Amino acid sequence: MLGLLMHSPCAASLTCPSTPMPACLSVLRSNEDFSPQQPAKPAYSLLPAQAARIDERGWCAMDLTTKLRSQPPCPSFRIFEDGIGGCIKARPEDFQVEEIPWRDPSGQGEYLYLFVEKNGMSHGELLAVVRKAFDCEARDVGYAGMKDKAAVTRQWLSIPKKFSENASHFNHEQVRLLGTIQADRPLRRGDLRGNRFVIKIRDIDPIKAIQAGRxxxxxxxxxxxxxxxxxxxxxxxxxxxxxxxxxxxxxxxxLDELLGPSDGNYPPHQTALREAWSSQDAEALRSGWRPSQRFEMLAARKWLKYHDAEKSIRSGGRVTLNFLTSAFSSFLFNQILEERCRRGLLQVHQEGDLSVDPLKKSTLAAEEGGIPSALFWGKDAQLADGIQGEIERQVLKTYDIQPEWLQNRWAPYGERRPMRFHISNAGVEGGFDEHGSYIELRFTLPRGMFATVVAAEIMGEQDHPETDEDQISPDAPSA
Structure with a gap:
């Protein structure tokens, strides 16, 4: 049962709206006067967000980049008609994440697991700190998942045991070493069950915790x-x-998309730099990019040296380029899933659906607990049949996806991703602290699912999504 609390640590100076606990709990057990938005069932040939402003002939004449620019990557579809408002990530401690490992370490072996807490630091910066502290190489550091920068996160890393002598001297302003334990294997991507989240929504009336709880x-x-x-x-x-x-x-x-003005969506302090790309101002391009924008910095310098676009983009490295093509497949997945939702079929199993285990993403029949899946486009991907297959083929046709793209060395591997996920261990708390009013959400997510998706559903449509400035690279978190 989801819990709801209202309190104020600063009660002496602030008055917190109060609700008797029995009344709160009875509200949570009732869905009276509270129903999710009923999805519409439009008739169209293009995808819904495109059909409103683009005719089919104009769409077909567009190149891929123009098509992608016309559609936001994150769907506007919402289960609930009205959110509670507010904002998240006002400060790192307002967004806390703790990793849940796939299995407990054995306590013996040739590897050392490090349980670390980072504060306001990107994944890439964390790995750099660990490499320096333990005098090891990038290939020596294993991890199960990547976490947000604008957050306080706790997670496991692994290094070969031969580097463990430096553990007792580990000291960093933004990283704490909470514990160590030996293990018989290194950590690999995906070696986690999920993540626990504690998120404070700011600029909000705490009494709305009741609505958030429902x-x-x-x-x-x-x-x-x-x-x-x-x-x-x-x-x-x-x-x-x-x-x-x-x-x-x-x-x-x-390269133009990376360094140029593109659609104008960039921080104000980058305006001069992006204009410098248009005017080919060599001095600005050579020295203007911050270290946190490593890809832009490397690409700009490589361009000034060789004037070769391919070499400039390749300077980002294999991991970064693979991450970018994976983001392309993530966009297609979002388009496919949004169409399924708009047809009102998110909760309804259809003939031809391919059901998967929500944790392992392997095939699992619906009667055994499998969840219908949608296509994550890539190598060796399997398309569904029936209505879901029609949706997947429609989206691939809409963006004129070509089979030969799968021969590209940067093409991602395909998979079937569950269409929906469930939270667990949910709780809500409203009150005041030294930073003002808040509503605190607590919940656990399966691996690979995004807490920002949950927060967006609770808060409603936001004009400016919360993202970290260095998330052009694989530092971007996966949960």
Whole structure:
């Protein structure tokens, strides 16, 4: 049962709206006067967000980048008609994450697991700190998942035991070493069951915790669409456009998207730098990019040296380029899933659906607990049959996806991703602290699912998605 609390640590100076506990609990057990938005069932040939402003002939004349630019990567579909408002990530401690390992370490073996807490630091910065502290190489550091920068996160890393002598001297302002234990294997991507989240929504009336509690309970019971969140698409929300350019070998287009003004969606302090790309101001391009924008910095310097777009983009490295093409597939997945949701079929199993285990993503029959899946486009991907197959083929046709793109060295591997996920261990708390009013959400998510998707559903449509400025790279978190 979802819990709801209202309190104020600063009660002496602030008055917190109060609700008797029995009344709160009775509200949470009742869905009276509270129903999710009923999805519409439109008739159209294009995807819904496109059909409103683009005719079919104009759409067909567009190149891939223009098509991708016309559609936000994160769907606008919402289960609930009205959110509670507010904002998240006002400060790192307002967004807390703790990793749940797939298995407990054995306590013996040739590897050392490090349980670390980072505060306001990207994944890449964390790995750099660990490499320096333990005097090891990048290939020596294993991890199960990547976490948000604008957050306080606790997670496991692994290093070979031969580097363990430096553990007792570990000291860093933004990273704490909470514990160590030996293990018989290194950590690999995906070696986690999920993540626990504690998220404070700010600029909000705490009394709305009652509404938030009802919404969380509904999500816990019925689930949410497993959309990829804004982190996947970077601080400019254009990682998928970069990925599309890579898949079509449009190196110059990718470089212009990376360094140029593009759609104008970038932080104000980058205006002069992006204008410098248009005017080819060599001095500004050479020294202007911050270290946190490592890809932009490397690409700009490589361009000044060789004037070769392909070499410039390749300077980002294999992991970064693979991440960008994965973001392209994430965009297609979001489009496919949004169409399924708009047809009112998120909760309804259809003939031809391919059901998967929500944790392992392997095939699992619906009667055994499998969840219908949607296509994550890539190598060796399997398309569904029936209505779901029609949706998947429609989206691939809409963006003119070509089979030969799968021969590209940067093409991702395909899979079937669950269409929905459920939260667990949910709770809500409203009150005041030294930073003002808040509503605190607590819940656990399966691996690969995005807490920002849950927060967006609770808060409602937001004008400016919360993303970290260095999330053009694989530092972008996966949960």
């Amino acid at each position: 919404m969380l309970q509904k999500i816990e019971e019925d689930g949410l669409p497993a959309f990829y969140g804004p982190q996947r698409f970077g601080y400019r929300q254009n990682n998928h456009r970069l990925g599309g350019a890579l898949l079509t070998n449009d190196w110059q287009g990718a």
